[in-house]
Amino acid sequence: MSGTHGARLAKIFGRLAQTLFVIWAAATLAFVLLRSAPGDPYSRSLDGFAMSEARRVELAARRGLNDPMAVQYVRWLGNAGRGDLGWSTLYERPVRDVLRETLPRTLLLMSLALGASLLFGTLLGAWQGTRIGSLGDDAASTASLLVYSVPEFWLALLLLQLFAQSLHWLPATGMVSPEYAFMTFGARVQDRLEHLVLPWMALTLVGTAVFARYQRSSMREAWQEPFVRTARAKGLHEGGVRRHAWRTALVPVLTLFGLFFPALLGGAVFVERIFSWPGMGNSTVRAVTARDYEFVTAAVVVGSAMTAVGSLLADWLQQLADPRLRT
Amino acid sequence: MVVPLGAVVTLLVLAVVAPLISPWAPNAIPVTGVIASVGPTLAHPFGTDPVGRDVLSRVLAGARVSLGIAVLSVALATTLGTLLGALAGWLGGAVDVIAMRLLDVAMSVPRVLVLLCVSALWGALPLFGLVILLGLTGWYDVARLVRGDVRALRTRDFVIAAQATGVRDARIVWRHLAPHVWPTLVVTATLGFAHTIVLEAGLSYLGLGVQPPQASWGSILSDGTGSVTTRWWLTVFPGLAIVATVMTCNALGDALRERLTPGQVAA
Numbered sequence: 001m002s003g004t005h006g007a008r009l010a011k012i013f014g015r016l017a018q019t020l021f022v023i024w025a026a027a028t029l030a031f032v033l034l035r036s037a038p039g040d041p042y043s044r045s046l047d048g049f050a051m052s053e054a055r056r057v058e059l060a061a062r063r064g065l066n067d068p069m070a071v072q073y074v075r076w077l078g079n080a081g082r083g084d085l086g087w088s089t090l091y092e093r094p095v096r097d098v099l100r101e102t103l104p105r106t107l108l109l110m111s112l113a114l115g116a117s118l119l120f121g122t123l124l125g126a127w128q129g130t131r132i133g134s135l136g137d138d139a140a141s142t143a144s145l146l147v148y149s150v151p152e153f154w155l156a157l158l159l160l161q162l163f164a165q166s167l168h169w170l171p172a173t174g175m176v177s178p179e180y181a182f183m184t185f186g187a188r189v190q191d192r193l194e195h196l197v198l199p200w201m202a203l204t205l206v207g208t209a210v211f212a213r214y215q216r217s218s219m220r221e222a223w224q225e226p227f228v229r230t231a232r233a234k235g236l237h238e239g240g241v242r243r244h245a246w247r248t249a250l251v252p253v254l255t256l257f258g259l260f261f262p263a264l265l266g267g268a269v270f271v272e273r274i275f276s277w278p279g280m281g282n283s284t285v286r287a288v289t290a291r292d293y294e295f296v297t298a299a300v301v302v303g304s305a306m307t308a309v310g311s312l313l314a315d316w317l318q319q320l321a322d323p324r325l326r327t
Numbered sequence: 328m329v330v331p332l333g334a335v336v337t338l339l340v341l342a343v344v345a346p347l348i349s350p351w352a353p354n355a356i357p358v359t360g361v362i363a364s365v366g367p368t369l370a371h372p373f374g375t376d377p378v379g380r381d382v383l384s385r386v387l388a389g390a391r392v393s394l395g396i397a398v399l400s401v402a403l404a405t406t407l408g409t410l411l412g413a414l415a416g417w418l419g420g421a422v423d424v425i426a427m428r429l430l431d432v433a434m435s436v437p438r439v440l441v442l443l444c445v446s447a448l449w450g451a452l453p454l455f456g457l458v459i460l461l462g463l464t465g466w467y468d469v470a471r472l473v474r475g476d477v478r479a480l481r482t483r484d485f486v487i488a489a490q491a492t493g494v495r496d497a498r499i500v501w502r503h504l505a506p507h508v509w510p511t512l513v514v515t516a517t518l519g520f521a522h523t524i525v526l527e528a529g530l531s532y533l534g535l536g537v538q539p540p541q542a543s544w545g546s547i548l549s550d551g552t553g554s555v556t557t558r559w560w561l562t563v564f565p566g567l568a569i570v571a572t573v574m575t576c577n578a579l580g581d582a583l584r585e586r587l588t589p590g591q592v593a594a
Contacts, residue, residue, distance in 0.1 A: 030444070039448070047495065104514060151573070153528075262438070266438065284440070
């Protein structure tokens with residue numbers, strides 16, 4: 001018993017070490033890539049005013065940007081190991097503080113979109129998988145192929161145009177209204193929800209199509225398995241048969257759930273940008289154009305960590321759904 | 328199968344003959360008359376953009392650029408991915424382990440982030456640079472799939488038999504393994520093509536991809552930002568071009584998968 005326990009612990013630690021290695025390597029690559037690009041954070045001032053060369057060199061020296069790359073790297077790695085991700089030259093605050101503020105906003109948007117996509121997508125796909133070729137299935141397949149093929153940023157632009165600018169049903173940009181500070185508690189909650197709807201919809205519509213397509217084909221396969229016939233032959237009611245098949249068909253979808261994290265993060269970059277959602281994606285685009293090295297490196301670390309979490313989650317969910325994979 | 332294939336071929340032909348059928352010069356700013364954005368009219372079915380250029384002509388010219396970039400970068404990514412995947416899968420051992428760990432690292436960074444960084448930091452990439460950039464960040468899936476296929480095949484009897492009769496490795500890979508890998512490659516490349524169109528459009532929309540005055544679908548969209556309500560034609564028409572292309576490619580990819588790789592679950 002203790003033997004298997006030890007093996008299991010070793011496996012978990014191995015996995016953890018591998019994850020940390022991947023994040024470290026990604027961060028190192030980002031570090032080298034950013035620093036070998038021409039220019040530095042001060043080579044183009046954001047407000048459009050030119051900076052004198054002497055001032056530029058002085059500012060760069062203060063941030064240690066004139067040191068050899070290896071020296072900068074060792075310093076950065078040492079600081080990062082202690083949890084200090086550096087200084088954002090764009091926001092003129094520690095990177096960690098900017099992340100602490102923007103990351104939860106992105107995670108809120110992403111998790112709501114991911115949860116809803118998984119729920120709607122698997123329900124639609126499982127429904128389709130048991131009636132392949134029917135009118136309803138064909139209609140749903142065409143619709144999900146269409147939505148799947150729409151770029152998230154274009155969908156976001158259309159939603160913005162339709163619901164915010166033409167119909168005035170929902171606010172166009174930001175996370176709260178300008179008069180948020182003067183609202184009652186109930187009005188604040190409503191205000192926040194209203195601002196969430198459009199960006200959430202842009203991400204969820206596309207996500208639902210992705211999951212539905214996947215779930216449909218895995219359900220279609222499971223539906224033809226012998227155990228489905230057996231269950232039915234033993235007199236299980238149709239709802240029960242469906243639940244049986246669905247449980248098997250869910251396994252490949254859960255893998256996709258984990259692998260979908262980086263794609264969703266990519267989509268969030270554009271959607272946040274269009275709706276001026278003050279999250280990680282939006283601030284990363286700004287930081288990239290401002291050559292804010294340390295913020296962008298941190299963004300790569302966060303992106304890479306999210307991917308790792310996604311794949312760990314995928315494994316865990318798979319084991320939950322499929323007892324054969326448990327060790 | 329026939330319908331999406333026909334649609335994709337039609338789109339490619341449209342892109343090739345674009346200069347012949349384009350009613351106006353795509354980058355020409357009118358010298359006389361009003362330089363203003365007007366909605367769809369008979370002379371300009373898709374309207375004109377803020378400096379008076381014909382949007383239909385620009386969408387056609389953009390098709391050349393967007394499809395051209397996608398074709399070339401997917402070709403690069405597929406070649407690279409196949410070579411590296413086959414090498415790792417065939418050689419196995421340390422080469423395979425190292426290649427897989429590197430692939431883990433490469434795949435852990437969201438592709439959009441890499442594209443944003445490189446295109447913003449090196450600034451105004453030429454079209455050729457965009458092709459290289461999209462190609463170099465697009466081979467991971469191909470490599471992973473090819474490696475998996477090759478690994479699964481290399482212990483099969485027909486491969487062992489070929490080895491036993493003294494066939495060279497390169498010939499085994501080319502003559503005996505490649506026919507099994509082709510279907511996966513064709514499907515992956517078709518879907519990758521659709522994805523690349525979206526990525527390029529996104530980058531150009533942010534002003535980081537195709538540079539003005541060159542038209543691409545994303546850059547026309549970006550000409551329309553800030554005026555979505557008043558100049559909807561700048562958002563709707565290039566967007567529909569993207570959706571039509573991506574949808575036909577995805578439909579073709581689905582059809583190819585059903586036809587060529589039965590038994591595989593759709594991605």
